[in-house]
Amino acid sequence: MLAIRKATDSLEEEELRAYLRLILVQIERMKEEGAAPNTAITGLIELYDGLIALPDKKRIVWDPAPACTHVHIVIGDSFAGSMKQALKGLGWEEAHKLIVLRENYAIGPLADLDSPAGRTARSEWFGDNIMNGLEAYSTYEDEYMVLLGKLEQIPEQAELVVWTTRNACEQAGMRYALHLLRHKPNPLSVYDACAICEALYNRPDAITRYRHSGELPPSKLQAALVRMDGSGRLSGTDIAKLIEEWRAIAEQTGTLRIWRDGAVIGVPADYYDSYLLDKLDRLKPPAGDRGFLRSARLIGEALGYCEQYVGDEYFEYRLRTLIYNGVLEIKGVPAAMRFYSVRRKR
Incomplete structure (x- = not known):
């Protein structure tokens, strides 16, 4: 996924459209060929290989x-x-x-x-x-x-x-x-x-x-x-x-x-923990979900109202830390924020 993200980030808008058109053409061929889509699959693989190889050349050569x-x-x-x-x-x-x-x-x-x-x-x-x-x-x-x-x-x-x-x-x-x-x-x-x-x-x-x-x-x-x-x-x-x-x-x-006050200052790693817990207490979980709130919704709320720009990845890291420390309970798998929910430990 990292290679795909780098590949697509390096492309201009028109280049992205061109790749999308080529992919759709190959998919259409797969539909037409029914049970034997070998040609279309080969074309998609070649398209993928070319796209993944392209960004490294673009990044290394900057003239x-x-x-x-x-x-x-x-x-x-x-x-x-x-x-x-x-x-x-x-x-x-x-x-x-x-x-x-x-x-x-x-x-x-x-x-x-x-x-x-x-x-x-x-x-x-x-x-x-x-x-x-x-x-x-x-x-x-x-x-x-x-x-x-x-x-x-x-x-x-x-x-x-x-x-x-x-x-x-x-x-x-x-x-x-x-x-x-x-x-x-x-x-x-x-x-x-x-x-x-x-x-x-x-x-x-x-x-x-x-x-x-x-x-x-x-x-x-x-x-x-x-x-x-x-x-x-x-x-x-x-x-x-x-x-x-x-x-x-x-x-x-x-x-x-x-x-703060015109300077970059260091703060403790748990600086936003109480802020996250306050947001959790104020949000209303869906009915019938035993008080669990989707972590993505909580982090989105925290991002939306935070005066500082920290990034969702840091809030998600602190949320998992609160789970590990026994402050929160989890339902789901913390593979990504959309896959699990949290509530105060009872």
Whole structure:
């Protein structure tokens, strides 16, 4: 499933449509051939093999055009998808290139990510605590090397633009990006697309507050892009300060971080446990289900009302911890949040 997700995430919208059409054609052939769908099955397997092999080539080879003027660095796949569409909509896709830091830097250990030991420790924590974390981080070392290769290939004339907003994931990620870019001579700016869009579109009777940049639609993101006016340009002193802040964040021994008073701070792993239990107590379970509530509904409620951006995977990890500690009872199998329900232990 991880390979399939990576394969499809790397494709443009029109490419996805083309693959879907080919799959439907093969299925139609299977229906027509009845009991002997050998040709169609062979075609589907070839399509699958080609699709799975494609992303590695796309990820490894990143060759900015000589006319590249900007390289945008974003945190998270969701924001990356919107940024791709926004750049394409503006007709900027040739001159403006994109690098994605895909991780959630609000959770997990961050110490010594420049070393194999530090990256292994982070990978093992996700494998031990986060659903599908072992699969997601099985290629962690390879992806890190690919990321370094992309950063190395940034043209000297390109302006670097790092995007962030008011959450621990993107703020820590932005500082980590500056750490990785510390030897690049390129001019560097930092912008907050969420803040720009809130200033543009919020009215007294209609206020939207974005918790992470992935919530922005491409149409609004375009408005933020055209307003890059140089105000986000960082001096050498600014960059050095933010890199030092990254080192301080990485030295924190905890595995959960929040954004408070303009800083990324570490909090205990059980910081949201009482919040989850309060949500559970307030929600009404379905009638006849003996007081059990679907974990997916509980986590969805917690995500919807949490002022911080943490991610559903961390809430699900803490929910399982509450089960292991005897605070909650479980009905079902915790293979994924949709497969089990919880209630207070009686």
